[in-house]
Amino acid sequence: MRQAHTTLALSTSGRGLTEITGRIAAWVRGTGMSNGLVTVFVRHTSASLLIQENADPAVTRDLERFLARLVPDGDPLFEHVDEGDDDMPAHVRAALTQTQLSIPLCEGRLALGTWQGIYLFEHRRRGHRREVVLHALGD
Amino acid sequence: MRQAHTTLALSTSGRGLTEITGRIAAWVRGTGMSNGLVTVFVRHTSASLLIQENADPAVTRDLERFLARLVPDGDPLFEHVDEGDDDMPAHVRAALTQTQLSIPLCEGRLALGTWQGIYLFEHRRRGHRREVVLHALGD
Amino acid sequence: MRQAHTTLALSTSGRGLTEITGRIAAWVRGTGMSNGLVTVFVRHTSASLLIQENADPAVTRDLERFLARLVPDGDPLFEHVDEGDDDMPAHVRAALTQTQLSIPLCEGRLALGTWQGIYLFEHRRRGHRREVVLHALGD
Numbered sequence: 356m357r358q359a360h361t362t363l364a365l366s367t368s369g370r371g372l373t374e375i376t377g378r379i380a381a382w383v384r385g386t387g388m389s390n391g392l393v394t395v396f397v398r399h400t401s402a403s404l405l406i407q408e409n410a411d412p413a414v415t416r417d418l419e420r421f422l423a424r425l426v427p428d429g430d431p432l433f434e435h436v437d438e439g440d441d442d443m444p445a446h447v448r449a450a451l452t453q454t455q456l457s458i459p460l461c462e463g464r465l466a467l468g469t470w471q472g473i474y475l476f477e478h479r480r481r482g483h484r485r486e487v488v489l490h491a492l493g494d
Numbered sequence: 495m496r497q498a499h500t501t502l503a504l505s506t507s508g509r510g511l512t513e514i515t516g517r518i519a520a521w522v523r524g525t526g527m528s529n530g531l532v533t534v535f536v537r538h539t540s541a542s543l544l545i546q547e548n549a550d551p552a553v554t555r556d557l558e559r560f561l562a563r564l565v566p567d568g569d570p571l572f573e574h575v576d577e578g579d580d581d582m583p584a585h586v587r588a589a590l591t592q593t594q595l596s597i598p599l600c601e602g603r604l605a606l607g608t609w610q611g612i613y614l615f616e617h618r619r620r621g622h623r624r625e626v627v628l629h630a631l632g633d
Numbered sequence: 634m635r636q637a638h639t640t641l642a643l644s645t646s647g648r649g650l651t652e653i654t655g656r657i658a659a660w661v662r663g664t665g666m667s668n669g670l671v672t673v674f675v676r677h678t679s680a681s682l683l684i685q686e687n688a689d690p691a692v693t694r695d696l697e698r699f700l701a702r703l704v705p706d707g708d709p710l711f712e713h714v715d716e717g718d719d720d721m722p723a724h725v726r727a728a729l730t731q732t733q734l735s736i737p738l739c740e741g742r743l744a745l746g747t748w749q750g751i752y753l754f755e756h757r758r759r760g761h762r763r764e765v766v767l768h769a770l771g772d
Contacts, residue, residue: 406539406594414585432702452589457596459629468537468539468625495635595732
């Protein structure tokens with residue numbers, strides 16, 4: 356049993372989902388492990404992770420639209436507004452989705468279903484530089 | 495330290511929660527491990543996982559009712575409607591709950607609290623065949 | 634590769650977030666591990682875990698306020714009311730946040746970003762005694 360870790364640096368171009376399945380799978384292949392547990396961890400509180408359908412791009416657009424309505428920018432409920440009226444909504448959206456995902460690695464493949472993709476979800480209106488830590492434990 | 499994995503095939507009978515704690519605990523016992531980390535991963539984006547109270551069945555009924563109101567079927571907000579008016583709501587409900595859960599295994603027992611059960615949450619109105627991957631790492 | 638686990642007993646003073654990053658980091662240091670995977674698991678269904686910004690305390694106040702509005706106490710939708718009108722809202726709030734978090738441990742440090750703190754989120758109005766299981770796998 357052994358382990359490996361790395362950090363992916365990603366640039367987002369504003370609100371929305373960016374698929375990172377390919378980069379994660381490539382890194383896992385590079386570790387040479389066939390079975391184990393792969394953990395993805397985002398080092399931010401205004402961006403998050405999500406596993407979602409990667410077949411029809413309308414799914415991720417609809418997800419974004421749903422969250423924009425559920426947690427509207429500029430909501431007078433929020434006190435934390437110094438960094439912009441989209442900052443606190445970004446924290447709430449991150450709280451409602453995931454900061455971390457772990458995916459079993461079985462016989463050389465991530466155990467994702469046919470239509471599952473791993474996404475980085477940017478919740479701020481402007482693009483940001485984001486760090487995602489990958490960790491694998493296995494053999 | 496060693497590992498094991500398997501896939502559970504489950505049939506749901508439509509929207510709602512199915513407890514799978516017993517099947518997971520039985521598989522873990524079969525691995526012979528006493529201490530480790532058990533990961534549960536659902537291979538779909540319109541079903542999800544949840545740890546919830548398993549004492550009063552009204553809790554899971556109320557959860558279902560809350561999500562049905564928060565993410566109504568047939569919402570005109572949604573563009574992705576080809577697979578039915580309950581498809582995009584199912585993706586949103588999955589995004590707001592969990593695709594993966596990891597539970598410590600301590601001295602031969604999953605570290606669940608007295609009232610915690612592990613559930614597969616079907617978000618489509620019709621029943622589906624669902625796959626849940628189990629992975630254990632420990633000794 | 635080795636593992637360790639412990640249980641933290643925490644007293645909450647009612648609804649809201651309590652930072653537990655320091656206690657987790659101290660326990661991890663005590664295991665002597667430098668690289669691995671640390672899992673935090675809450676043994677309750679009316680309290681949960683969250684990674685959020687720990688710089689401005691207004692963020693956690695705003696999160697609490699958002700959830701109080703999204704899942705109001707005393708909502709006539711709920712059938713499970715025997716334990717009080719804040720009980721079923723607590724279960725829903727727990728379902729929308731996390732029961733478990735895993736954080737990579739890299740070169741002696743949890744892979745948290747600069748502003749990320751790990752919080753126990755109490756969802757009942759009254760304070761409760763809560764148990765959080767910590768598990769580490771690594772070397």
